[in-house]
Amino acid sequence: MVNPVSGFHKKTKEQKIEWLAANYLAGDSQSITILKKYWNSDEALQKLHDDFIENTISNYYLPYGVAPNFLINETLYTLPMVIEESSVVAAASNAAKFWLNKGGFKTQVITTIKNGQVHFNFFGNVTDLKAYFSEIKPTLISSIDTIQKNMKKRGGGLLDIELIDATETLKGYFQLHCTFETGDAMGANFINSCLEVIASTFKNEAQSFQPFKISEAFPEVVMSILSNYVPECLVRAEVSCPVSQLSVEGLDGETFANKIVRAVAIAKATPRRAVTHNKGIMNGVDAVILATGNDFRAVEAGVHAYASKDGKYTSLTHASAENGIFKFWIELPLALGTVGGLTNLHPLVKFSFSLLQKPNAKQLMEIIAVAGLAQNFAALRSLVTVGIQKGHMKMHLMNILNGLNASEIEKNKAIDYFKNHQVSHSAVVDFIAAQRN
Structure with a gap:
């Protein structure tokens, strides 16, 4: 029987492994050897990796591959991709090559607004709450002047604060919905810091608001946190060409175009297909996100929520074949950063940005949307021709x-x-x- 351990995080890496071996591995020397094989011989580099998270005992390697020949807005890119799935990089490369002489990929960043909320309870007079918010809003904004000083110098910062009455969904539930522009930073820490100060100011100032004192009903802050659902931080990627240029695997262009359009329609119609359809998109998206040190879990959560924005989970890509022109496009919510976090620390992340010609956050949004679109096209091409397994x-x-x-x-x-x-x-x-x- 294994007993709880105290102060595990204070142990050295060697001591942590020794404890694991004694309690879980029956002294398995082979497992210990494998763990140590994955240590980097460069001690400084290993120390850097050790400090990324707590209780590090080794490194977990994934392949780092590249997919060349991506023509995006007339610029040729080679995309870095970190992923373990066998066919992803090959599929992305094939899609890039397919569209290379057909005009390549066209992209557009639609919006870059990020958001977060102060979630609070209030069971008093809503008219009083609205009056309080109207009075306190300028103070809430000025309360974060120090935090957002540098962000504002870079063209970002808080955009607005809105009072949201969400009592129809949950009794007594309200939000302060805050919108932000964070430039080239993903901005999670900045947004959360702002929200916590806004929440504290909102709560403290409420104690002296006379209508609340009379009714003895005060706002009660529950939590303050950014949202990873960012439908106002949106990018579009598209490919198009005459149907006559689409002949593949023994199919004429019109037949192939119609098959792709129908395959997308099926993914729009049924969530069982849409989930796998969108998972293929995320094969490309996540691989580039990992290579650039961004948070793929946040992006995954936001993207799948976006796929359900109209009340039903559906395809993230769209296709049409009209008037002799085939179009295939995607719109994705992507909150990304090119500064901060691992982007300034991990050597391979730095290499990825150099490989991508040092994009800003908007350009990275475009590149990653293209990776998702290319991956989906490659998957659909296989599905409607030779099958995915070949x-x-x-x-x-x-x-x-x-x-x-x-x-x-x-x-x-x-x-x-x-x-x-x-x-x-x-x-x-x-x-x-x-x-x-």
Whole structure:
């Protein structure tokens, strides 16, 4: 039986591993060796990684790949992608190449407004609350002057504060809905700091508001936090070309265009398909977000909420084939940063920004939206032609071979054999067994 540990975070990395080994790994020396193999030999670099989070015991590596030939607004990019799924980088590269001589990708940042809320309870006279908010609003804004001084110098800061009556959804529930512009910073820490000061000012000043004192009903702050739902921080990416240029895999352009349009319509019609459809989009989005040190969990949450904004979960991409022109586009809410956080610390994140020609936050929004659109196009192209598994399993072949501890000779023979045979786990197992026998 394992007993609770006290002061674990104060132990050295060696001591943490020793405790884990003694209590969970039965002294498994092989596991300890593996953990240490992933330590960086550069002590300063390892210390940097150790300090990113608490209780670090090793590093967890994911492949860092690149997808070239992305023509975005007439500029050629190579996209950095951090992901473990076999076919994602290949699919993105293929989509980039497909659209390279058809005008490439066109993008537009629509809005860049971010938001956060002070959530509070109030069970008194709503007229009194509205009067109080009208009176206190200038003080709430001035209360964060010190916090937003530098942000305002960079063209950002608080845009507005709005009182939201949400009592129809929850009895006694109100919000101070605050909107912000944060420039090239993702802005989470800035927004949260502002919200907490606004909340404190709102609560403290309410104690001297006479109508509240008479009724003995005061606003009660529950919490203050930014929102990762950012439908006003929106970017659009699009590709288009004459239908006649779309011939692929034995299909004429019109047939292929109609199949893509129909596939998107199906994803719009049913959440069961839409979830997988959008997951494919996020394969591309998340891979570039990770490579640039941004928060993929926040983006995932916001994007999927956006896919449900009209009351039903649906496709994030859209397609049309009208008057001889095929169009395929996406609109995504993306709150991203190119300064702050890991963007200034992680060496590979710095490399990613150099590779992307040092984009600002708006340009990064555009690049990442393109990655999602390209990934979705590649997936739909496979689905409506040869099927998703043919290409995916070809890419997955090496993972299966590595799982079977295949030798280099066995790998080369398998790669050659499966050029003309369907890849499946059982087929690869049988092939390697036959080689060894």
